[in-house]
Amino acid sequence: xxxxSDQDPDRPSQSLDADRLDTLVGAVARDxxxxxxAALFRHFAPKILHYCLRLGADRSxxxxxxxxxxxxxxxxxxxxxxxxxxxxxxxxxxxxxxxxDRLRKEMRPAPDPADPAMTxxxxxxPEESAQLVQSSRHLQEAxxxxxxxxxxxxxxxxxxxxxxxxxAEDTEMPLGxxxxxxxxxxxxxxxxxxxxx
Amino acid sequence: MTLPLHHPEDQLLIGYASGQxxxxxxxxxxxxxxxxxxxxxRVASFEALCGSWFEELPCNxxxxxxxxxxxxxxxxxxxxxxxxxKPSRPLAAGSLGGRPVPExxxxxxxxAIDTPTDDGSWREISKGVWLSGWERxxxxxxxxxxxxxxxxxxxxxxxxxxxxxxxxxxxxxxEYGSYxxxxxxxxxxxxxxxxxxxxEEDCICLFLLDGELxxxxxxxxxx
Ligand SMILES: [Zn+2]
Numbered sequence: 001x002x003x004x005s006d007q008d009p010d011r012p013s014q015s016l017d018a019d020r021l022d023t024l025v026g027a028v029a030r031d032x033x034x035x036x037x038a039a040l041f042r043h044f045a046p047k048i049l050h051y052c053l054r055l056g057a058d059r060s061x062x063x064x065x066x067x068x069x070x071x072x073x074x075x076x077x078x079x080x081x082x083x084x085x086x087x088x089x090x091x092x093x094x095x096x097x098x099x100x101d102r103l104r105k106e107m108r109p110a111p112d113p114a115d116p117a118m119t120x121x122x123x124x125x126p127e128e129s130a131q132l133v134q135s136s137r138h139l140q141e142a143x144x145x146x147x148x149x150x151x152x153x154x155x156x157x158x159x160x161x162x163x164x165x166x167x168a169e170d171t172e173m174p175l176g177x178x179x180x181x182x183x184x185x186x187x188x189x190x191x192x193x194x195x196x197x
Numbered sequence: 198m199t200l201p202l203h204h205p206e207d208q209l210l211i212g213y214a215s216g217q218x219x220x221x222x223x224x225x226x227x228x229x230x231x232x233x234x235x236x237x238x239r240v241a242s243f244e245a246l247c248g249s250w251f252e253e254l255p256c257n258x259x260x261x262x263x264x265x266x267x268x269x270x271x272x273x274x275x276x277x278x279x280x281x282x283k284p285s286r287p288l289a290a291g292s293l294g295g296r297p298v299p300e301x302x303x304x305x306x307x308x309a310i311d312t313p314t315d316d317g318s319w320r321e322i323s324k325g326v327w328l329s330g331w332e333r334x335x336x337x338x339x340x341x342x343x344x345x346x347x348x349x350x351x352x353x354x355x356x357x358x359x360x361x362x363x364x365x366x367x368x369x370x371x372e373y374g375s376y377x378x379x380x381x382x383x384x385x386x387x388x389x390x391x392x393x394x395x396x397e398e399d400c401i402c403l404f405l406l407d408g409e410l411x412x413x414x415x416x417x418x419x420x
Binding site for chain 2 (some may be wrong): 032034037038041042043045046047050051055063066067070071074085086088089090091092093095096097099100104106107108109111112115116117118119120121123124128129131132135136139140143154155157158159161177186189191192
């Protein structure tokens with residue numbers, strides 16, 4: 001991948017592409033490669049820090065969370081499955097869970113994939129299976145085609161956990177516009193009737 | 198096998214994926230996910246969306262992080278203890294009608310929730326309708342079990358906040374449809390709805406309420 005030739009001090013050696021990130025996680029998993037880990041750290045640590053600071057952590061707690069999350073990346077690299085998610089999404093889910101543990105002092109309930117009581121996808125009838133694929137593709141397309149201004153209110157509302165009022169203030173949009181865009185965004189993502197069995 | 202037909206609204210699924218949703222409703226969402234491969238895929242897509250937002254976060258704060266990396270390098274050299282996975286609760290626990298309730302709810306439920314109703318573990322609120330003595334409050338949401346005998350209507354009630362039901366056994370119906378294993382019914386504040394048991398065996402649901410639940414007498418006054 002192309003390296004930026006002149007190093008902008010504000011954006012140091014960023015933008016490892018998805019393939020490169022996969023390779024680095026693979027090297028950590030297989031070879032316990034600390035150089036690869038350092039590259040992952042330089043890529044993700046600032047993002048984790050920003051994420052935690054944005055969601056109310058103080059600086060020292062945010063740094064502890066960075067350490068927690070990156071340690072989990074080190075320890076769990078072997079369980080990362082590139083077929084399931086990108087490295088960025090995987091690291092996000094770790095940061096999300098640690099943040100809930102630590103900042104909210106809550107546990108995050110999640111299904112246990114090893115639980116025999118879970119309904120496996122293979123239990124679906126052929127019609128249901130086709131439906132699942134269709135529904136998933138429909139959502140992917142809908143996410144990909146979200147208008148930028150609708151995606152932005154979704155991001156602020158769910159990812160940055162801003163209230164409608166905070167979004168209105170930050171973006172200098174009228175409150176009504178915030179609500180409308182959020183409603184349009186959710187409408188755009190909605191399961192289509194065909195998805196609903 | 199029929200997969201669930203009634204799913205949590207996207208607001209809940211996106212909030213669950215992003216981590217914005219609090220523990221109480223997340224428990225219901227996560228348990229629905231155990232029943233619903235469709236919503237599992239949907240949540241994965243929403244997680245990927247959040248992952249793309251995460252990747253867009255700035256990466257320009259290296260002050261202090263280099264020192265942290267140095268400290269961590271020492272930690273990695275020393276090995277670092279792997280985080281252990283919490284074992285699932287045995288299937289025998291938290292069973293309903295012989296079918297085990299999936300995690301994460303199974304770990305929350307009392308050992309035997311379908312015991313006879315006269316042992317004090319169920320409180321009859323009207324003929325054929327019970328609330329469990331088991332009750333938890335999680336991030337401001339009250340969680341208990343609602344049990345409806347076949348044809349028994351839940352008495353008129355008023356709730357000032359969202360109410361959510363997840364079917365764990367049997368089926369119930371209301372004016373909006375019928376709900377079977379794994380299905381979710383969501384009622385926003387102040388909606389009128391009339392649920393009643395619609396299966397031969399008693400219908401048992403996980404029952405979530407954000408605010409207070411007030412049952413009404415025949416005149417519509419708080420009972
Ligand atoms: Zn579902």
